[in-house]
Amino acid sequence: MEADPTLRLRVFDLNCWAIRYLSKRRQERVRLIGDTLRREGFDLVLLQEVWSERDYRDLKAKLGGCYPFSHYFRSGVIGSGLCVFSKFPILDTLLYQYSLNGYPYMLQHGDWFCGKSVGLVIIKISGIIFNVYVTHLHAEYCREKDAYLPHRLVQAWELAQFIRHTSKAADVVLLGGDLNMHPEDVGIRLLRGWTGLRDAFAEATRFEGCEDGCTLVPNNCFTVKAELLPFPLGIRIDYILYKAISSFTVKCEELKTTTGTAPGMDIPFSDHEAVMATLHIQKQGQAVGAGLGAAELTLVDVVTEARTEVGVGLRAAQRQRYSAGRMAVLAALGVLAGLAAGQPFPKLSFSLLAFLAVGVLLLSTGLHLFHTMEVKMLQGTEEQMRMALRVLQERLSDG
Amino acid sequence: MEADPTLRLRVFDLNCWAIRYLSKRRQERVRLIGDTLRREGFDLVLLQEVWSERDYRDLKAKLGGCYPFSHYFRSGVIGSGLCVFSKFPILDTLLYQYSLNGYPYMLQHGDWFCGKSVGLVIIKISGIIFNVYVTHLHAEYCREKDAYLPHRLVQAWELAQFIRHTSKAADVVLLGGDLNMHPEDVGIRLLRGWTGLRDAFAEATRFEGCEDGCTLVPNNCFTVKAELLPFPLGIRIDYILYKAISSFTVKCEELKTTTGTAPGMDIPFSDHEAVMATLHIQKQGQAVGAGLGAAELTLVDVVTEARTEVGVGLRAAQRQRYSAGRMAVLAALGVLAGLAAGQPFPKLSFSLLAFLAVGVLLLSTGLHLFHTMEVKMLQGTEEQMRMALRVLQERLSDG
Numbered sequence: 001m002e003a004d005p006t007l008r009l010r011v012f013d014l015n016c017w018a019i020r021y022l023s024k025r026r027q028e029r030v031r032l033i034g035d036t037l038r039r040e041g042f043d044l045v046l047l048q049e050v051w052s053e054r055d056y057r058d059l060k061a062k063l064g065g066c067y068p069f070s071h072y073f074r075s076g077v078i079g080s081g082l083c084v085f086s087k088f089p090i091l092d093t094l095l096y097q098y099s100l101n102g103y104p105y106m107l108q109h110g111d112w113f114c115g116k117s118v119g120l121v122i123i124k125i126s127g128i129i130f131n132v133y134v135t136h137l138h139a140e141y142c143r144e145k146d147a148y149l150p151h152r153l154v155q156a157w158e159l160a161q162f163i164r165h166t167s168k169a170a171d172v173v174l175l176g177g178d179l180n181m182h183p184e185d186v187g188i189r190l191l192r193g194w195t196g197l198r199d200a201f202a203e204a205t206r207f208e209g210c211e212d213g214c215t216l217v218p219n220n221c222f223t224v225k226a227e228l229l230p231f232p233l234g235i236r237i238d239y240i241l242y243k244a245i246s247s248f249t250v251k252c253e254e255l256k257t258t259t260g261t262a263p264g265m266d267i268p269f270s271d272h273e274a275v276m277a278t279l280h281i282q283k284q285g286q287a288v289g290a291g292l293g294a295a296e297l298t299l300v301d302v303v304t305e306a307r308t309e310v311g312v313g314l315r316a317a318q319r320q321r322y323s324a325g326r327m328a329v330l331a332a333l334g335v336l337a338g339l340a341a342g343q344p345f346p347k348l349s350f351s352l353l354a355f356l357a358v359g360v361l362l363l364s365t366g367l368h369l370f371h372t373m374e375v376k377m378l379q380g381t382e383e384q385m386r387m388a389l390r391v392l393q394e395r396l397s398d399g
Numbered sequence: 400m401e402a403d404p405t406l407r408l409r410v411f412d413l414n415c416w417a418i419r420y421l422s423k424r425r426q427e428r429v430r431l432i433g434d435t436l437r438r439e440g441f442d443l444v445l446l447q448e449v450w451s452e453r454d455y456r457d458l459k460a461k462l463g464g465c466y467p468f469s470h471y472f473r474s475g476v477i478g479s480g481l482c483v484f485s486k487f488p489i490l491d492t493l494l495y496q497y498s499l500n501g502y503p504y505m506l507q508h509g510d511w512f513c514g515k516s517v518g519l520v521i522i523k524i525s526g527i528i529f530n531v532y533v534t535h536l537h538a539e540y541c542r543e544k545d546a547y548l549p550h551r552l553v554q555a556w557e558l559a560q561f562i563r564h565t566s567k568a569a570d571v572v573l574l575g576g577d578l579n580m581h582p583e584d585v586g587i588r589l590l591r592g593w594t595g596l597r598d599a600f601a602e603a604t605r606f607e608g609c610e611d612g613c614t615l616v617p618n619n620c621f622t623v624k625a626e627l628l629p630f631p632l633g634i635r636i637d638y639i640l641y642k643a644i645s646s647f648t649v650k651c652e653e654l655k656t657t658t659g660t661a662p663g664m665d666i667p668f669s670d671h672e673a674v675m676a677t678l679h680i681q682k683q684g685q686a687v688g689a690g691l692g693a694a695e696l697t698l699v700d701v702v703t704e705a706r707t708e709v710g711v712g713l714r715a716a717q718r719q720r721y722s723a724g725r726m727a728v729l730a731a732l733g734v735l736a737g738l739a740a741g742q743p744f745p746k747l748s749f750s751l752l753a754f755l756a757v758g759v760l761l762l763s764t765g766l767h768l769f770h771t772m773e774v775k776m777l778q779g780t781e782e783q784m785r786m787a788l789r790v791l792q793e794r795l796s797d798g
Contacts, residue, residue: 073779074775074776074778074779075498075775075776075779090786091790092560092564092786092787092790093783093786094564095498095779096495097496097498120564161491161493162493164491165493165564166564166565169567169568376473376474377473377474380472380473380474380494387490387492388491391490
């Protein structure tokens with residue numbers, strides 16, 4: 001490969017849906033994923049939702065011969081679920097945790113308890129520096145009334161900022177992961193616009209797999225069919241994105257997805273389809289300058305749109321903070337009134353009421369603190385976006 | 400300044416100790432800090448422990464004329480306490496939260512509740528890109544038996560990694576803040592070695608201020624005298640560090656500290672002394688290559704030493720995780736036994752015992768989760784350090 005002026009890189013990306021005790025046929029699927037990765041011999045493997053460190057260690061043991069380098073990103077109590085396997089040496093790693101990740105009281109979704117984050121590994125292949133990012137953003141759950149949109153936008157913004165700030169010495173940037181957004185969503189447009197990353201599916205010379213490149217499809221036996229009712233073909237929410245920074249070009253020769261079942265098997269790898277890209281990286285004569293123009297104008301629109309959505313989320317968070325605060329004050333007054341009045345009720349009901357009032361007080365205080373933090377993070381993101389718009393507009397008026 | 404081949408930059412750094420309801424004479428001191436900053440007209444002001452956003456807004460209103468650009472880093476419920484005022488436009492910002500920050504049950508120290516983090520602002524002055532970092536690491540509290548050393552080392556490592564990964568397009572890197580470590584401590588040596596940052600105090604041509612550059616001194620009326628008993632001169636824990644990345648050189652012409660009271664006043668700005676540096680930045684003919692040699696060998700030693708300390712912390716955390724887990728199991732058994740036995744005790748003592756058992760169960764489960772997270776973060780850091788040592792040793796054997 002050293003002698004070849006063109007580097008060919010095969011990348012595998014999959015949300016593995018490997019949650020102990022919860023995901024169906026987990027061990028069987030993890031074994032299947034491991035067997036396939038060993039057989040196919042990709043150059044780079046980016047996995048999400050490997051929540052159990054034991055699953056990672058099993059994969060590592062199985063893949064050691066084919067992928068001698070790997071990294072598991074640890075974070076929070078549960079972990080980040082992110083890991084990378086590589087044929088080439090990993091030189092360095094860094095993990096960044098998103099500041100917002102859903103609501104603690106949405107227990108059925110559980111996102112809040114997982115340390116959603118973005119992992120960076122730096123890999124050098126034939127003298128070319130690759131900054132490889134793997135991430136998993138907050139899920140959508142309900143497209144019509146998407147309460148999580150502002151949180152996902154904050155995550156998309158933080159992801160874009162983290163990539164921009166850490167990739168300045170890279171020759172090539174790769175991002176793989178479950179972004180939980182449709183290709184035309186404002187978060188994807190923001191991420192792509194603000195980082196300059198290109199979508200391997202849109203750029204691919206050849207494509208093979210689910211129609212429209214969908215990665216959550218009805219004919220995968222593990223997907224929840226009701227959630228996909230509005231989308232008969234499925235949805236595309238798992239991505240491989242890339243760009244060349246300095247004097248390199250990257251082209252996507254081929255993009256593939258699995259199609260509901262693992263190749264040659266009777267069950268799928270996961271409830272998500274795997275995305276597999278073959279990239280061509282070539283050195284070119286001179287560095288491409290960052291030209292101004294149409295792209296910048298579109299970017300101003302996208303950042304403005306995202307900022308508006310974050311503003312909507314901010315006002316909702318401010319309302320919720322106020323409600324939780326008022327509830328806490330009322331509960332505190334209730335507790336005090338009960339104490340002052342002695343025991344006007346029979347003993348048992350009094351104890352129950354006191355318990356209830358104290359419970360409500362604790363809960364609403366906790367909620368108030370949570371929404372206070374949420375307000376701060378949304379304000380911070382809105383301010384950063386405002387700063388970005390100022391800088392963009394200055395560049396446009398200068399250029 | 401555009402025409403001058405040498406750029407002269409005056410930097411001010413201070414831990415403001417501005418905690419509402421807790422810090423003595425806070426409002427008076429914040430006013431004093433604002434007045435001095437306006438009068439002195441520094442180029443860059445890096446503040447820590449500005450916990451109240453209202454204090455920031457008051458400063459911003461007062462300093463708008465002299466420092467038209469500023470940024471307050473929001474994070475967590477309480478915030479990061481970090482802010483920056485600048486004469487020159489701030490182009491971009493990024494905040495990174497450390498993964499470990501003391502113990503939730505050490506209520507008297509309270510660090511756990513503050514979102515300890517490092518803020519980055521990017522500033523362009525006369526075409527030179529400055530990456531300016533401001534941070535505040537976990538305090539020490541007890542030097543003899545420093546239970547927080549592993550956490551502070553994780554923070555120092557994460558700070559160094561964050562600076563390395565985000566500063567690759569910078570011409571000059573500046574770091575100001577309360578690092579809560581003595582100059583010879585392993586954390587400072589790790590930070591300096593791993594980033595290449597130099598200590599303005601050690602490099603300064605002229606120095607004026609507290610002996611040995613101390614920033615926590617006995618003749619500051621707000622310092623806790625008992626804590627400084629082993630150090631009659633005080634200790635130096637607030638720093639301005641710098642380095643030039645590309646074809647620039649930075650020199651520290653002058654370093655000053657306040658000396659217990661604010662210049663011309665009868666009270667100090669804070670319980671910490673302010674650090675003020677005058678830096679000379681000059682373009683030089685060619686970029687300085689990253690030479691191998693003595694520095695790399697020292698670095699191997701420092702990273703090894705830090706890794707040993709993190710390993711000690713890891714084993715302590717594993718023991719504490721085990722104890723908390725065992726306690727949780729015992730408490731759960733107690734609750735179950737009580738339920739099974741009916742009420743062998745008089746009613747009141749039974750209720751009290753049940754309450755106690757449930758309380759212990761909740762508490763020990765919480766502790767178990769916390770130490771699980773602590774173990775993961777310490778393991779993660781140890782692994783990153785091992786990777787760093789591998790890369791360093793490969794470079795040494797290649798070079």
